[in-house]
Amino acid sequence: MSPRRLDTTALIYLALAGVVAVGGAAVAMDGGNLFSTANLVDMFTRTSLTGFLAIGMTLVILCRSLDLSVGYTAALSSLVAATTMDGDPGRIVLGVAAALLVSGLIGAAGGAVVAFLGVNPFIATLGVGLIIKGYLDTRYKGPAGDVPALFQQFGYTRVAFLPISTIVMLALAAAGIWFLRSTRTGHHMYAVGGDIDIARMSGVRTKRVLMAAHVLCGMAAGTAGLLLAARFGTGSAESYTNLYELDAIAAVVLGGTLLLGGRGGIAGTVAGVLILAVLDTVFNVMQINPFAKDVLRGAIIIAAVAIYARRQLGRTARRPRFDAATTGAGTGRP
């Protein structure tokens, strides 16, 4: 199991290195330097927001679930944080806590609908997202709240070329990797995503695991909302229009985590986020039409998943012994 996972992750980092090399060469031929401080800052700044969302998304996707509400959760979290802080540096801790609490509760609500009501996660989290959207549209007509200058540092300060937000994101990723590798709940997430019935029969409390993944995903989205608040200096309901959830899912899938659950990890996701950020920066430096970016991004995502699928097919063909076992388990599901 573990050498196989290492395989995919290694492949993704190889792809990242390739993207960096090709991007650097392309920018150099254009007369620029991809590795200048300004460009590096731009590149890493792009990683943090998608990174937070994608780390949480990895957990739910590993459990064979999905969260389409993270963009709305982040928008709501930015508003909760900004209105709670209300310009007072003494209320920063309170604002952060309130934002994380609200986003965790939203994650819990989505998780409960998935785990206890048996609703397809696509529908459950789309529904939760729509409910938040309606609330945001009705309650907030424009930006609200005020983020004290001290907390805005979270959005702007950097150490050399690494923004603080990116460092926090990487720390969260490291914590997530440890969580998946070394804790019982982390292992159970792979089990639930692999086959929820077999996991249940083996004594895993599948509903709790699903709930845990969704709560953590919600809180990761809440952290992304805090970053939004720090960057804008105010809470912004409009930020959900950027379809962050699709970006996050793209990064996760690009990072080699199977949409069908049970295989993948956060290390790959970080590489996926980095690949997207490098591409964005390269397009930006070379002043490629932003719409061409969308086209290329769509094509890259499809191509990456097609390549992963090919690798998987090759592997099952080589091992007929396990093929029979997995197909037997697959059809046992109602």
Add this chain to the structure above:
Amino acid sequence: MRHLRTASAALIGGGTGTVFALLAAIFIAVAFINPGFFEWPSLMAFLKQAAPLVILAAGQYFVIVSGNFDLSVGALVGAQVVIAAKLIDGEESRTLPVLGVMLLFGLGVGLVNGLITTALKVQSFITTLGMMLVLYGAIRLWTGGAPTGSLSEAFRGPGRRGIEGVPLIGEIPWAVLIMLGAGAAAIWLMRTRFGRILVATGDNDLAAELSGARTGTVRTVAFVFSGLSATVAGLLIGGYAGVSAQVGEGMEFTVITAVVLGGVVLGGGRGSVVAAMAGALTLEALFTLFNQMFLPASIRPSVQGAIIIAAVAYAAWRRTRRPVAATATVNADPS
């Protein structure tokens, strides 16, 4: 007596019948608030407005019942309207050739979706998400950001006009006739060999494959039908509402909501195309009800979200409590 019991079971069973009960309940509520709604002109106006969503729901049904998603329909509807405006550019004589181009484009997008999903084994969620990004970017790249050109009168006819002077009813919009035609075709298709294989594929593709069905082919054809439905919907919406950069935005989620509201199960194999189309009508009726109640438009998403969760949770609850029509489970025995 037995018929009565079966009928009531069908209505509350969380399956196909439930959506009709829901539709009737919403219509009754609308009638209470605004009795004038059931006069022919306003009823026809309602159906005309609902037609694109109903047609899209039929197309999406094929894809969903075979076990896939099509997230690219919203972007495809938008692309079709923009293509039509740019290519026609106000010239009446170009209407028919451009319709042909749109048809080919819609079928082509569906075919590409289908082939990537079945031949390259990419999950449909990713395939169609990627296609959505590609279409969105490509169309704006082509037009330079904002749609250009304009539609011809002939092009706008199907979405706007109808047969006038019909006794009793007054005007029957073309959109309603197209909707009925598409609905009838979809129902007929589901009764053919293709339809049965499609449902079998969505229910258990391994079993279908072992019984000799060409699962990849029917799934690809399902995507092609979805592309076709987006083309027809684009024609109607373009005619009805005109050209803008926002056409079709978010429509994929509305359509999937409608299909799921009709009791069609994501993952495939269960639900009927009639119920999927009824789900679309129900959703439109619900929006009409919101209008009648003077609810602020901004709160609509909340109600839509709550209803879709409730509907699917109810269906899931009924299924686990009493598995009404348990499908035959096939034991995979490779030998």
